[in-house]
Amino acid sequence: MKKVLILHTGGTIAMHEDPESGSVVTDPQNPLLTSSLTLESGTELIIEDFLNVPSPHITPTHMLHLKERIQKAHTEGVYGVVITHGTDTLEETAYFLDITIGQLMPIVLTGAMRSSNEIGSDGLYNFQSAIRVASAKQSKGKGVLVVMNDEIHTARYVTKTHTTNVATFRTPTFGPIGLITKSKILFFQELTQTSQLAIQSVTGTIPIVKAYAGMEETLLTILSEAQLDGLVIEALGAGNLPPKTLPAIQKLLDKKVPIVLVSRCFNGIAEGVYGYEGGGKQLIDLGVMFCTGLNSQKARIKLLVALNHQMSSNALVEFITTEG
Numbered sequence: 001m002k003k004v005l006i007l008h009t010g011g012t013i014a015m016h017e018d019p020e021s022g023s024v025v026t027d028p029q030n031p032l033l034t035s036s037l038t039l040e041s042g043t044e045l046i047i048e049d050f051l052n053v054p055s056p057h058i059t060p061t062h063m064l065h066l067k068e069r070i071q072k073a074h075t076e077g078v079y080g081v082v083i084t085h086g087t088d089t090l091e092e093t094a095y096f097l098d099i100t101i102g103q104l105m106p107i108v109l110t111g112a113m114r115s116s117n118e119i120g121s122d123g124l125y126n127f128q129s130a131i132r133v134a135s136a137k138q139s140k141g142k143g144v145l146v147v148m149n150d151e152i153h154t155a156r157y158v159t160k161t162h163t164t165n166v167a168t169f170r171t172p173t174f175g176p177i178g179l180i181t182k183s184k185i186l187f188f189q190e191l192t193q194t195s196q197l198a199i200q201s202v203t204g205t206i207p208i209v210k211a212y213a214g215m216e217e218t219l220l221t222i223l224s225e226a227q228l229d230g231l232v233i234e235a236l237g238a239g240n241l242p243p244k245t246l247p248a249i250q251k252l253l254d255k256k257v258p259i260v261l262v263s264r265c266f267n268g269i270a271e272g273v274y275g276y277e278g279g280g281k282q283l284i285d286l287g288v289m290f291c292t293g294l295n296s297q298k299a300r301i302k303l304l305v306a307l308n309h310q311m312s313s314n315a316l317v318e319f320i321t322t323e324g
């Protein structure tokens with residue numbers, strides 16, 4: 001028997017549309033608990049109503065608790081884990097688990113864009129697909145996976161791209177890592193391995209700031225006067241900032257606040273290409289860390305995990321600037 005642990009956490013997949021108000025609301029009883037699934041023989045589900053919250057309510061502390069539950073499951077002979085989750089922050093929980101326990105066993109996150117009683121509800125279908133992926137032998141060693149709409153994505157690069165469409169989860173630049181068909185689970189991309197960091201805490205104030213044309217130093221100056229543990233900046237293009245932000249960037253660096261930079265572009269990676277004032281080359285020389293391939297919300301999780309692993313100086317730079 002392959003034991004698959006199901007950890008429900010809430011989100012639209014566990015909600016319904018209220019016929020009177022038309023709003024999508026939390027269901028006190030998760031509809032997935034009473035729905036019938038077609039499972040492959042030899043699969044046993046262990047179901048836990050871990051949380052029942054919309055995903056904008058999810059915090060790193062919830063992520064840490066999920067990690068600890070999965071580590072315990074590993075000692076209980078569980079083969080794989082499925083986490084049902086709201087889609088708004090699903091990618092952050094998935095990535096957190098990826099860089100802390102991603103190689104432990106197949107861990108698959110899924111959700112839904114239409115709640116349980118809406119026409120064309122995708123919840124039950126995605127849930128069943130996720131169970132198939134979590135119990136497949138090919139899913140071992142792939143890191144944490146996100147299954148939605150018949151596609152398998154890596155936690156590392158997937159992102160929510162559409163507010164309502166069921167095909168919202170996409171992997172920019174690289175595409176999905178696999179497909180789910182009626183009878184098969186197919187993987188067609190190999191990923192480079194990443195390292196996992198052991199952590200017991202998730203403390204730290206790390207805001208995200210997005211750069212824009214004409215940005216001045218006001219917001220960054222306010223941040224330089226606050227007690228920050230780190231800062232993530234979504235920079236322009238290949239990784240550049242308007243020149244007027246530079247004095248405040250310097251103030252933050254003088255205060256030893258680690259600054260991680262990603263691009264606000266949807267595709268590609270941030271690199272120190274330009275030598276002009278505020279260009280990426282200058283930012284790297286100042287000590288800004290360019291995070292390769294991640295979006296800002298995942299770069300924030302990466303920095304949070306690194307700081308809670310007590311990483312600093314060269315080890316921190318190496319970890320942040322290495323792919324994954």
Ligand SMILES: NC(=O)C[C@H](N)C(=O)O
Nearest residue numbers: 011012054055086087088
């Ligand atoms: N589709 C969803 O699950 C969105 C919902 N707001 C959530 O993240 O909880």
